[in-house]
Amino acid sequence: MxxxxxxxxxxxxxPDDLTIVQFMLDHQHPSQPVAKGTNTWLIEDATGRKIGFEEIRSRTNALANAIAARWKIGESTVSATQYPCVFSPNHVDYPVMLWALHRIGVTVTTANPAYTAGELVHQLKTTATKLILVHPWNYATAVTAAKTVGIPSSNIILLEPLPNTTGGAQKQQHATVPELIAGGARAPKSYTERKLAPGEARTKIALLCFSSGTxxxxxxxxxxxxxxxxxxxxxxxxxxxxxxxxxxxxxxxxxxxxxxxxxxxxxxxxxxxxxxxxxxxxxxxxxxxxxxxxxxxxxxxxxxxxxxxxxxxxxxxxxxxxxxxxxxxxxxxxxxxxxxxxxxxxxxxxxxxxxxxxxxxxxxxxxxxxxxxxxxxxxxxxxxxxxxxxxxxxxxxxxxxxxxxxxxxxxxxxxxxxxxxxxxxxxxxxxxxxxxxxxxxxxxxxxxxxxxxxxxxxxxELLKVKGFQVAPAELEGFLLDHPDVSDVCVVSILDDFSGDLPLAYVVPSAAAQQRIKANPAEADRIRRALIKYVADGKVAYKQLTAGVEFIDAIPKNPSGKLLRRFLREQAREKWKKGQLAAAPLKAKL
Incomplete structure (x- = not known):
């Protein structure tokens, strides 16, 4: 082919001479079907508040002005190689934060708001972060991680004020995005936004986005x-x-x-x-x-x-x-x-x-x-x-x-x-x-x-069963079509004879759970039925030779990818201890 x-x-x-913020807020590209500012850009789900282009642009410019003035961050400073981190769930000011930092010429790293302190520490160390923009929901994790890597409390910016029950005297140590925007809008411009040279946008890093780490x-x-x-x-x-x-x-x-x-x-x-x-x-x-x-x-x-x-x-x-x-x-x-x-x-x-x-x-x-x-x-x-x-x-x-x-x-x-x-x-x-x-x-x-x-x-992630390749996604899609299955992840345990032995972690449907609650013996019947369902519908080497395990929820990362490695390690440990619901069977191939 x-x-x-x-x-x-x-x-x-x-264009190879624009930053992302210049492209989004200052430039009208021929492929853009409507002019900027002709519609509402954002709606805040909780309040119904509508935010248009001009408000986003003015908030972006004001926040850029305030951050550049207060933390002396800019393209020409040493700290430009120490990338600010946005550690927050979705928020109407999320693009404002990213684009404000791009206005002043620095690279931004975005962190998973579900991270533990240890996971955040890895990202902060990798990117040499010295400034964190944090949602109150993530405040405790951010503070712990910041202390570990030596980021001062004054370099934590809160996306919103902390609730009254949080932080006490520490609340006074942190600037908030609304306060910075208000101050930045009133103050003289404290930074010079640079026009990139032709071709420079091809190599100037805008974002450090972390892979899912499979x-x-x-x-x-x-x-x-x-x-x-x-x-x-x-x-x-x-x-x-x-x-x-x-x-x-x-x-x-x-x-x-x-x-x-x-x-x-x-x-x-x-x-x-x-x-x-x-x-x-x-x-x-x-x-x-x-x-x-x-x-x-x-x-x-x-x-x-x-x-x-x-x-x-x-x-x-x-x-x-x-x-x-x-x-x-x-x-x-x-x-x-x-x-x-x-x-x-x-x-x-x-x-x-x-x-x-x-x-x-x-x-x-x-x-x-x-x-x-x-x-x-x-x-x-x-x-x-x-x-x-x-x-x-x-x-x-x-x-x-x-x-x-x-x-x-x-x-x-x-x-x-x-x-x-x-x-x-x-x-x-x-x-x-x-x-x-x-x-x-x-x-x-x-x-x-x-x-x-x-x-x-x-x-x-492809399984090898006696030399045959088996795609977990294929078996997962097939099992999801069964009425007793609400969610599923297929992993394997290792066998000297067959190689990988497929095992299905299954979240039973609501109806199946009700039947199991009424009669615990129903759990084994459903397991056998699912194994037979796959055996009847797939070739021999794609059978669930390691059985079916029930689980309350399939672990996933925030982007929806199955955390297959976690369940695979769990399954293999349970197999070693003889704790699987059904003992692995030798596949008859």
Missing amino acids: AEIHGAGGPLPHI TGLPKAVAIPHYALIANVIQIAAYANSDKKPWETKSYRPGDVALAVLPFYHGYGLAYIMHFVLFYGMTLVVIPKFDFVNMLKSIQQYRINYVPVVPPMIVLFCKHPDVKKFDLSSVRAIVSGAAPLSAEMTQQLAAVLPDVSISQGYGMTETSVIVAMPRLDKKIATPGSSGVIIPGVTARVERSDGSLAPRGEPGELVVTGPAVALGYYKNEGATKETFVNGWVRTGDEVIIDENGELFIVDRIK
């Missing part, structure tokens, strides 16, 4: 200004190639979009915060995911466009409260961050028959989007992650490095204008993933004759 080039025609010009500690992906700007333009170029009537267009300025996926993560940061705003949609900003509350927000704000991750789609299909809300405003649900199975696509289409359903594909290392849903299909081809977007070139490589033909699996390797610079301060990991301008995604994929991308699984 030859290299595959993105659909949608040639790319518009990508192997080893999380790594900081160095994203230059040009890369994120390029990805926004790439997605817009693809969206603009949609020639359908307005009523059925996939992307529409003026629509209201859901912003519950975390802004610290590449999907929420690049796609939702930057592209969706750039394209003229309004974001309803929700700080914390709660499924029923999310349904309330969709109903209240008449949300049209719903970016999600696969576990949220499982809830749409299986949660009993879905029928209690008016979801008629929703016209499109798009999934990302992890593979969405064909079975879940079909189930969601049955639950919400009037809604367009699709998934895309991307990764932090490509800043972010690589493939987008086909524009000519209301319901995506089951299992498809769409087609390669303009400007991206893709290869599917066999293990020997040769190119796989269409329809044959191999590792996806991509290049394009949005590729990151590498992993910050990690030359070894950079050399493994970033090779001569190409990114080795680590995903086993198939690209079919129609140019559609299908994710088989993470190459490092």
Whole structure:
């Protein structure tokens, strides 16, 4: 198979002399469908407060002015190499904080608000952070981590004032974003915003976004200004190639979009915060995911466009409260961050028959989007992650490095204008993933004759059962179609004879849980039924030879990816101790 080039025609010009904030707030790009300031940009979920372009721009400029004056942070200072950290859930001032720091010329690192103090310490040390912008929800963790790495209390900025029950005298030690904005708006300008030289945006780091860390500690992906700007333009170029009537267009300025996926993560940061705003949609900003509350927000704000991750789609299909809300405003649900199975696509289409359903594909290392849903299909081809977007070139490589033909699996390797610079301060990991301008995604994929991308699984997560490859995602999608299964994660234990023995961690459906509560013996019956269900539907080497374990909830990171490694280690430890619900069986292959 030859290299595959993105659909949608040639790319518009990508400016390489602008920072992200200049691109978003000061520049009108030809691919942007509406003029800035013609619609509401943000809605605060809890209050309904609407925030427009001019307010965001003025708050950004005022905060930049205050931070530059008070902490003497700027591009020409030593501290410019000590990157400020935003440690917060979603908030209407999240883009203001990022863009204010970009105004004064510094790189920003965004931290997972669910981090423990130890996890945050790793990020603060990696980025040499000396200034943290913190939501009160994360205050205790931030203080502990800051003390560990030697950040003074005066260098903690609070996104909002602490509640009266928190902090006591310490409350006086911290500036707050509202106070800084108010002061910065009144004060003379304290910084000089630099115009980048042509080409400089390609190498000037804007963001250090940490990977999910499926192997080893999380790594900081160095994203230059040009890369994120390029990805926004790439997605817009693809969206603009949609020639359908307005009523059925996939992307529409003026629509209201859901912003519950975390802004610290590449999907929420690049796609939702930057592209969706750039394209003229309004974001309803929700700080914390709660499924029923999310349904309330969709109903209240008449949300049209719903970016999600696969576990949220499982809830749409299986949660009993879905029928209690008016979801008629929703016209499109798009999934990302992890593979969405064909079975879940079909189930969601049955639950919400009037809604367009699709998934895309991307990764932090490509800043972010690589493939987008086909524009000519209301319901995506089951299992498809769409087609390669303009400007991206893709290869599917066999293990020997040769190119796989269409329809044959191999590792996806991509290049394009949005590729990151590498992993910050990690030359070894950079050399493994970033090779001569190409990114080795680590995903086993198939690209079919129609140019559609299908994710088989993470190459490092593929199971080998007596030499046969088994994709956990395939078994998970199959099991999710069973009425007794609410959620599932497939891992393996190791066996000298068969290699990997597949084991399913299953969250029973509400009905199954009621049956188990009424009769505990029902648990074993359900386990046997699920094992038989897979045995009847899959070839011998894809059977659940290590059995089924019940669990209250599948652990996931905030972007929705299964924490498969955690469950795998737990399963292998339980197997050693003879604590699995069913003893592993030798597979009859």
